[in-house]
Amino acid sequence: MTEMLPVTNAATDAAPAAKKPALPDAQTVTQVKHWTDRLFSFRVTRPQTLRFRSGEFVMIGLLGDNGKPLLRAYSIASPAWDDELEFYSIKVQDGPLTSKLQHIQAGDQIILRPKPVGTLVHDALLPGKRIWFFATGTGFAPFASLLREPETYENYDEVVITHTCREVAELEYGRQLIEDLKQDELMIELIGEENLAKIRYYPTTTREESPRMGRITDLLKNGTVFKDLGIDPINPDTDRGMVCGSLDFNKDIKTILEDFGLREGANSEPKEFVVEKAFVG
Numbered sequence: 001m002t003e004m005l006p007v008t009n010a011a012t013d014a015a016p017a018a019k020k021p022a023l024p025d026a027q028t029v030t031q032v033k034h035w036t037d038r039l040f041s042f043r044v045t046r047p048q049t050l051r052f053r054s055g056e057f058v059m060i061g062l063l064g065d066n067g068k069p070l071l072r073a074y075s076i077a078s079p080a081w082d083d084e085l086e087f088y089s090i091k092v093q094d095g096p097l098t099s100k101l102q103h104i105q106a107g108d109q110i111i112l113r114p115k116p117v118g119t120l121v122h123d124a125l126l127p128g129k130r131i132w133f134f135a136t137g138t139g140f141a142p143f144a145s146l147l148r149e150p151e152t153y154e155n156y157d158e159v160v161i162t163h164t165c166r167e168v169a170e171l172e173y174g175r176q177l178i179e180d181l182k183q184d185e186l187m188i189e190l191i192g193e194e195n196l197a198k199i200r201y202y203p204t205t206t207r208e209e210s211p212r213m214g215r216i217t218d219l220l221k222n223g224t225v226f227k228d229l230g231i232d233p234i235n236p237d238t239d240r241g242m243v244c245g246s247l248d249f250n251k252d253i254k255t256i257l258e259d260f261g262l263r264e265g266a267n268s269e270p271k272e273f274v275v276e277k278a279f280v281g
């Protein structure tokens with residue numbers, strides 16, 4: 001919100017000054033979309049100097065009531081080549097940041113610390129044939145970036161994205177993104193139709209009726225996912241994984257992947273899968 005970032009010369013030069021970043025790390029909101037009463041996404045201007053790898057996160061926030069920055073880690077949901085930055089957020093009604101952040105509108109400013117980091121990057125995985133993206137809730141965000149990243153398709157023959165949410169409406173951001181991706185002319189030109197055909201989207205819900213019900217963890221353990229997709233089970237020779245969800249989810253998927261023989265990697269030591277926790281404000 002504009003009133004949260006002091007505009008130094010607001011009294012003398014109100015209208016143009018209100019648009020100008022007042023803090024070194026201020027960025028302007030360009031678009032906001034509310035998906036449910038618990039979820040929204042927004043786009044902001046990108047600092048010219050910001051370089052990041054698709055899948056990484058940055059600290060973003062607003063000025064708190066005490067005048068100090070109130071920042072949380074957010075995965076960048078847009079790909080590294082995009083002119084703007086996109087974020088996908090939960091709304092927590094009594095959350096210190098998201099109780100305020102959920103009210104931002106185009107033209108408002110947020111704080112963005114331009115220091116991207118994270119483990120959900122291609123460099124942290126050994127070469128493979130099939131990549132699995134496992135997400136719950138807003139954990140979809142880094143995969144929204146990686147699904148729009150040409151390198152994902154250069155590296156793999158198949159891209160499986162699983163997304164587990166409580167309700168159908170919570171899948172909508174991801175569902176629409178994947179549908180648009182396959183129809184958008186820019187994306188088709190950039191990534192290629194044959195590459196976009198590598199995407200296997202596997203959404204599930206746990207608390208509302210939908211075509212695929214259940215936690216992805218259970219569906220992996222009982223083999224339903226492989227049967228549904230008509231593919232071989234996960235194999236350390238061919239499969240790679242990236243995981244982003246709640247702490248419990250990350251822990252459970254990690255165990256499952258390890259049971260399939262995959263090992264957790266890192267930027268400094270690439271292996272077969274990597275894990276990031278979902279960041280909520």
Ligand code: A2P
Binds near residue numbers: 165167207
């Ligand atoms: P469930 O409804 O069975 O708890 P949340 O909204 O709490 O962040 O959860 C998002 C989705 O992730 C829900 O569908 C939830 O299922 C699922 N989920 C939560 N924890 C786990 C876990 N440890 N393993 C698999 N799925 C999980």
